[in-house]
Amino acid sequence: MSSGIDQSGTEPKRRGRRRSGADTKAALLAAAREVFTEQGYDAATVRAIAGRAGVDPAMVNHWFGGKEGLFTAAVHIPINPAEVVPQLLVGDREQLAERLLRRFLTVWDNAEGGQFAALVRSVAANENAVGMLREFIQNVLFKRLVKTLGMDRAELRTALCGSQIVGLGMARYVIHLEPLASADHDTVVAAIAPNLQRYLTGDISGATGP
Template sequence: MTEPSATAPPDPGASPRRRGRRSGGADTRAGLLAAARAEFADRGFDGATVRRIAERAGVDPAMVNHWFGGKEKLFTAAMSLPVDPGEIRGLVLEGPVDGLGERIVRGFLSVWDPGDGGAMAALLRSVAAHDVAARMLREFVGGMVLRPVTERFCPDRQAERGALVASQLIGIGMMRYVVRLEPLASTPAESLVATAGPTVQRYLTGNLGSTNPDE
């Protein structure tokens, strides 16, 4: 996957940007994607706004919903993510707290395995060398997928629990699709669900121990 890269802000001395609709649909869509890549790289998912992206693209903010259905789906398209985050959340959030860890592992594997890691593997290969790729991975796994889960199910220390789950999922992804460490690379998905699911469950809802080293 080509690494997302930020584009330079408009030159203050440059000609004014066009307002309103662009000349064609494809042009509008491409302009929004380019503007979104720049805004998300500069500000992250939470900091970027539909209005700023539209202004950068020189179009009306309504065009974001028209072409992409909202900021989250624009993020998915702009960063060439392997799956809509909402798809994974749908697999995870529907159900009781018991079995949550297994649902998370199964949800990720269900979208990673069919493409042998696909675009996610490419993103994992890039994170060590490229700050933008690392930020995009944090936004995708930590913010867009896991944060709604931890806010709903975790009893305390939500950020810490989410980071621990992310470490488990990204570790599985790296070893399974990039390093191809055996037997993990060829282990059936449901076997991984059975072995990794309880660890993820403990990270989410179990006792993490004291945060005070004197206790």
């Protein structure tokens, strides 16, 4: 098996020295982390990423369902913005922070925090992962949400939301700060959602109080 070419199963017919599916996926993920970091999420194209990986652009749709899915897989955050952003925008805008928090808690708790811990390890180890996380916050998820709110200082609001969500992930899944690490979702939402909502729609210029 070690040097042979697997011709069994339902894979499409291969010619010559074509890569296995696992190799193709790995090459696409590595190329995606480079190209998204270099060019940003919006400018990066499926064609450029596939070209860097040396595979046919159709493989991106085949393995990841498109650019959003490839980004989601490459950034280690199991939230596909193409699905999630429209869902989060349904409902009262004063409860957007609560919906956002519940979504993060659900996806991250699912793997007992392993996904978030893996994200932090990759961010600590290499600059491409830092760039991917920055893209996720600045140009993929939070910015799209903040933009639809039509508030002033959208970039600062985006960064502030990022600070609280990443901080929650660090506290709950990496540092294991009790009782936050074990708290049920209602307790976390009651404690944090008002703060996150202030970053989304509140006064962040310091003109608070009497």
